Amino acid sequence: MAVTIKDVAKKANVAPSTVSRVISDSPNISERTKRKVRKVMDEMGYYINLNARVLVQQSTQNIGIVMKNSTVESLHDPFFPVVLQGISSYANKQEFSISLTTGDTEEAIFHDVEKMVQGKRVDGIIVTYSKDNDKVVPYLLKCGIPFVVVGKPVIHTNEVMYVNNDNVQAAKEATEYLIQLGHDKIAFIAGDKEFEVSGSRTRGYKEAMQAHNLEVKDEYIKHSTNMESVENIVYQLLALSERPSAIIGTDDLATLHIMSVLRKNNINVPEDMSLISFNNTMVAKLVNPAVTSVDTNIFQLGYESARTLIEEIKEKSTFPKSVIIPTKLEIRDSCRSYKK
Amino acid sequence: MAVTIKDVAKKANVAPSTVSRVISDSPNISERTKRKVRKVMDEMGYYINLNARVLVQQSTQNIGIVMKNSTVESLHDPFFPVVLQGISSYANKQEFSISLTTGDTEEAIFHDVEKMVQGKRVDGIIVTYSKDNDKVVPYLLKCGIPFVVVGKPVIHTNEVMYVNNDNVQAAKEATEYLIQLGHDKIAFIAGDKEFEVSGSRTRGYKEAMQAHNLEVKDEYIKHSTNMESVENIVYQLLALSERPSAIIGTDDLATLHIMSVLRKNNINVPEDMSLISFNNTMVAKLVNPAVTSVDTNIFQLGYESARTLIEEIKEKSTFPKSVIIPTKLEIRDSCRSYKK
DNA sequence: AAAAACGCTGCAAACGTTTGCGCAAACAAC
């Protein structure tokens, strides 16, 4: 049994309340007493029991992080670890700790969230994705607990705080870059339809095409749900009578996969096919050819979401703020100009 | 203010203790009473306050995960996310939650660990690395809290539980594979010297070389600390009078980096240089050429560490168990046979 | 029919803190 505040109090000949006040460095305690108590605390090796504190203060200094239903593939995508690092970085500065959901199905994750929120284990929540038919966001809204989502919430958009890129704009810029290189048959392989980011980027792609009077063909717009489907999609694209000359992939790993399928079919990047991607993670730089990628500043996405959340926890604001993190096209060697 | 056990008790005309016993489905409560109480709980939307429970039960059902001092590069290495997924998977089954350290320096991480352990926020700890001069393991040992390390502890090895690959053997097999292909000038770029895994794999490499009567040259054994150092090391290797014909990299990302430097110098893999790597993550499969890699079963490493820890938490064992996860060489296209 | 046993529930203490309030001592003012 560890040493408690009472043990310290007894040994120092003061009341427990005094010890407590020494811990919080209350101005109501004289320096003399503080020194005395601190000495005893050191001698006895006292450390506060955070659970007891939480119980009375009703504040945990802990935030919960909701992961998206993690398939094996998404694990290899460095998005989550980097966003986590961003969150950690700010949380650490503010002496907040973090807890993760452990579930790998939607229900299991929802159960985790419920446990964190209702069990009063967290002061706030960061939801690291945004998707259709998600039950977590409405639930959190109902609970009234502070939370922020990474990505743009699909419903209650202006009631919830979020941190996001301007994905429409980002996709537009990527597309326009290809258009400027002379491409007009550009395919877009977005991610799973249910994620908001897929929709926004698709929209950006369409807007760019239309702005340049290029036809938006449905057969050029595909949604991949996993790595196998990427393979199928690439084959579909290659089989088209009007085969595209450029493909935009949803993230670096997916793009890498696209590249690998192309290679198997002796299609060279960028000579025979231009490729562009999102997130600009390390691999984009390292592979051959190095991939042109839209940097979405993932770390910053995490950092700002933690900042927004913790500020809200410390002082509930009257209206939900949201933050847009800028993106930047990182040009490398996977695209080449196209002459008809 | 949320509804408490007392509120439920009052409304159901029973004592708080009865409600508590209904929650834990105690056999001492009649079905009739249980039904009645459960009905009231539902009506009032009762949810247990976990902090209060933790306080009295002295058990948190929560485990702490210690990350290694995360440089930006290590983030892009999928090791951590996958091991985390393994941990999550088992933890979830056992209804354990998980907390992460947030620090990004050794001291900050140590502080996090102290806070988790002394603050009584966790029942046990998983340390996801093993390195020299680490203060965490000795500290945990002193505290007497259950913990397991992923990797082989450098000190107190047979007092602590760990889950590991046989890295000596794994490196030996990788090296022997190259030797069988006819290579005799094989370089090994290990990771940071302070990590135990670097030493073990180096040893395996040496053993394989010696077993085949090949000279172990110091200039063929290098330690990289970050991505830039990988670049330097590759240049050093290329500048040797006896340039190696094969390089073993410490993980897929590092190997990818090696490959990228080679490419810049017009050295083709596998024609001019064979390459082999560890961890067998997604990228190894996707890049060109696909990289031969030793699969270390990272997920399993995490899963088993969680299992070992949670079993220990539930029932303290008398001696520290440890688990060895098998490895398997996944042969792809980055190595070719070498004729002198 | 009294005694014993059993099944069910309530009482109250405990877990380790924080914090509002009150009180004594010390000091200043008159």
Place this chain on the structure above:
DNA sequence: GTTGTTTGCGCAAACGTTTGCAGCGTTTTT
């Protein structure tokens, strides 16, 4: 020397549970 103010600290309640023990009504044993 009385009154008023300040300073420093202690008392006790509160946070929301769990759990050993006691008690009470009902059933079984003798």
